[in-house]
Amino acid sequence: MQIFKVGGAVRDRLLGKPVTDIDWVVVGATTEEMLAQGYRPVGSDFPVFLHPKSGEEYALARTERKSGRGYGGFTFHASPEVTLEEDLIRRDLTINAMAEDDQQNLTDPYHGQRDLEARILRHVSPAFAEDPLRVLRVARFAARYAGLGFTVAPETLELMRQLSESGELEALTAERSWKEISRALLEDQPQVFIQVLRDCGALKVLMPEVDALFGVPQPEAHHPEIDTGLHTLSVLEQSALHQQPLTVRWACLLHDLGKGLTPEEEWPRHIAHEHTGLKLIKAVNERFKAPKDCQELALLVGKYHTHGHRALELKASTLLELLQSFDVYRRPQRFEEFIAACEMDARGRKGLEQRSYPQADYLRGAAKVAREVAVQPLLEKGFKGPELGEALKRERLKALKSYKENA
Structure with a gap:
């Protein structure tokens, strides 16, 4: 032995x-x-x-x-x-x-040591092409070791391409796929994972909704990088640089899916992409059976990320509606993750990676003000049931109006 x-x-x-x-x-x-x-x-x-x-x-x-x-x-x-x-x-x-x-x-x-020194990810034998999970694994290793200069060998990428075209990827279970995807998103350079999947044709099989973003233009004034797919990669890169949790990274990957549905004649504008994207985010969530917290945050970020960017302009009533949607009173951490995803979205733009994001502190302040509205005085006035809820809402709106005036 x-x-x-x-x-x-x-x-x-x-x-x-x-x-x-x-x-x-x-x-x-x-x-x-x-x-x-x-x-x-x-x-x-x-x-x-x-x-x-x-x-x-x-x-x-x-x-x-x-x-x-x-x-x-x-x-x-x-x-x-x-x-x-x-x-x-x-x-x-x-x-x-x-x-x-x-x-x-x-x-x-x-000759693994030789490939380590040459910084190459190379398959061992032709049997590599028998296991579709290896497409995801190699892309994950590329994300892990990109910082050390590793790249995928052309002949290995070709085998990955053949696997992607063979229909074998569809045989992967949601659980196995999610295990690889979630691990890859938590690597140092998760954007490399998505790029490698795209390079070998696997992205359009596994996540056609994300693949569809490449080549779709956005207004240059807000997005100097123009291409929506490149923007998504940059947002993902920022989420890793800022060591965001998996929930935020997943939301960053899916936040702009609606832009892939915009008719070409409307380019580069993407009116109401937040709402058109929700069905796509839901489809990707369900395809990989993503954990509930990842699913919920991705949908909320998809729907409300432009609210986050326009936070300073929002009416107090819209601000209250946003806070209520996140249930900031019982789930403050989820709202904090939403703010993080919005900030990564704002920084994931060519040349704007270092810009400040005052909306973050403004939103945190608004949530604090809304949470601090006391229930007890309303109970003492005799409010109960649905009437108590409405009275609480009025008091929170009043507090947010005051916050907005003094901000």
């Missing part, structure tokens, strides 16, 4: 990055031998075990063969005869197909 550290742990050590998750491969062992040594089996698809003390995952060396559509369409074969090289060749990228023993002696049959 031989045990090797494999995959990301080896890659990140060689890159000088912190190693978080460690995967192990066991060569020359049987399931019975693993159980006899106290390893606990997990999953039913293939032989993976938890170490009796560390809890880390140890997998028996295995080969795989395509047997159906999608990410799950594989049959696995694990036996003591399977070599380390045979196990490594089924992996996605050369930089993930390296192993080392307990003395840090490197096994690198597919």
Whole structure:
């Protein structure tokens, strides 16, 4: 029995990055031998075990063969005869197909170290094209390592293009897709993830609503970058630079989908794109079964982001309506995330990345004023039920009018 550290742990050590998750491969062992040594089996698809003390995952060396559509369409074969090289060749990228023993002696049959040094994301073998999930994974790695200068090898991008055109991407489950998308959006350069998906034709399959934004012009006065797709990438880039949470990044990606529906004869204006985009945002949310908080914020940002930009001009009644829509009294954090998304939208414009966004503090102040209106005096006056709600609304409107006059 031989045990090797494999995959990301080896890659990140060689890159000088912190190693978080460690995967192990066991060569020359049987399931019975693993159980006899106290390893606990997990999953039913293939032989993976938890170490009796560390809890880390140890997998028996295995080969795989395509047997159906999608990410799950594989049959696995694990036996003591399977070599380390045979196990490594089924992996996605050369930089993930390296192993080392307990003395840090490197096994690198597919030249992963060379590709690390050349900053190239390259597939290990033609079997790469059998797994559609790898399109998303490679795009995610491109987003993670773009800052180090990594790019996707042209021949790998070509295989990704073939996969995108094959219909295999449609076989991915919403859960698997969302897992990759959400992880990619939280990388340092999530805009690279979207760009790579677009480069290989996967974006128009997975998110045609986002793909449709490229080539759609906007008024240059407000959007020096002009192209709506490029603007979306810039907004996403800003959300990462400002370390926004996943909810905000997802809303940033989807906020302008309505502009993809504007008839060409109306370009570059996009009247009521906030409302026309809602059905598209809802469709993307449902396609990937995004978490509820991500779904809700994306819809609210899509509907109200121009209100955020025009906050200083809004009438007190419109301001109150905005605050009520977000339920700022019980869910203040959601409104804070809305403000963040609006600010990222304002900064995601060519040459305007550093500009100030006074609307943010103005909106925070308005929410504070509305929240501070006390209910008790109204109860003491005898208001209750729907009448109490209306009286509270009047008091909040009065407070917001005063806030607006003194701002």
